Amino acid sequence: MITDIKLSYYPGCTLKTKARNLEEAALGALTALGIEYQELERWNCCGAVFSLADDDLIHHLAPVRNLIRAAQQGSDTIVTLCSQCYNVLSRANQLVREDETKRKTLNDFMTEEPDYNGEVEVTHLLQLLRDRVGWETLRSKVKRPLDGLKVATFYGCTLIRPESVAINGPSPEIFEEFLRALGAEPVPFSAAQECCGSYQSVANPDAASDRAAKVLRSVQASGADALVLSCPLCEYNLGTRQGEILERIEDAVPIPSFYFTQLLAVALGLEPELCHLELNGEAALKLLKAREYIAAAPA
């Protein structure tokens, strides 16, 4: 049991609606791994995008307020699952720690909150698994190894950019190492760190589809059985919208896409219901059943 950390879990809005398959599988896995955590009692949107304008402090209030909530809850670490939330929270935390003037302005604006000086650590679940569980221990807890599953691990942008918050800083293959611990075989593909199309899918879907097609073409060429990712927006562009995007690719076949937490839960032998595979599209469930990673007949 890991009980020496005061760990807050920050869900993020999408995980409570469209990306329940990212959240519930993860929480089941945390419990199975004996990691104690407390979901933040009060939280707001992370801010969704880290504001880059130098004088635009108002958009840093959302992430910093969440970090204050974690501190108020007595936590020293906040863990997130969504790449986007991770990116915004960790960059805001960095800004508070490194820029004294902006920190003071933010604290002075939020007179109703206690001052925040960067006391809380922001971590992504992959980092938590690496640093607090360890790949060897994780491997030992796997009940249904994902033997023979070739996976394309999609980092996208926000897990690894900018470098100062990159989750693969000290271990460039963190995502691959995670999947190896589950028994899967990561296969390299050239677009692993490309943009999925991001928010362009709202205002300029054509441009987003071009980006997504580039990624899917690369996955297909790699010979991977499945795509694994950590971000609801990437999943929307590469999973939910995959049907229309594949029309742009010659001889395209559907590529099942999973959140990394779903494969974690499956490998740990947890109830498949936790994975909400119904939100992933048919190909995902079919693949897991065909390979007998989960029981063929639904419970």
Next chain:
Amino acid sequence: MGVLAEAVETKMISVYIMGKKYEVPETLTIMKAMEYAGYQFIRGCGCRGGVCGACSTVYRKEGDYKIYSGLACQTVVEPGMHLTQLPFFPALRAIYEYDRIEATAEAIHQLYPELFRCVACNACTKICPMDVEVLDYVSALKRGDIAAAAEISFDCIQCGLCSSRCFGEIPQYHIAQLARRLWGGKIKPASPHLTAMVEDIDAGKYDDMLAKLLSMDAEQLKTAYTEREMEPAMADETWKPSNTDGLLE
């Protein structure tokens, strides 16, 4: 000067109403002080009992940069207060057919897409005269937690001050009202007591009692009122009146 005014000496204090200085008795509420100064309220004055929210107002204090809020009918004036009265603050309510919308995050987001303009500045919470954690329910609505939004916004009096201060120009209180409607009518289990009560009323159970009341003259009504049986202050949930004719079976 009447007899009463001579008997009670009231101290006068200076306040500023829309920038102009007035001397008003220190015991008055903001609403009474403005009426004392000659303003007349036709709207934006509501119940005068601190319940309805119609008289929510903003003020400042001498030597303090902060904006304060309160109900004008409940907040007592202080020396040097800067006052005005906001009869209304415009905010649009989305039109929907209650029977046809689903109690989902998507339904709320479709009706009020401006919800996502929130930057978590918390100005809404700071201005709320009812101490509702407005940002918390806005955040709950963004993630589709209708139950939490309904619970957190329960004390809202629909005064609209949150909307007046919103960086994202969101009509928070209208969205919260939608959340409570969806929560109460479509998510929470229906109350069997309510259904039974409505059936009793429809069946005419209370018609005779009402007719009896209507037939009373003023004196009889006063007597019935003063002699009514009241639930003792410390009664528990098993307490019943001696006459149980009006209760559900």
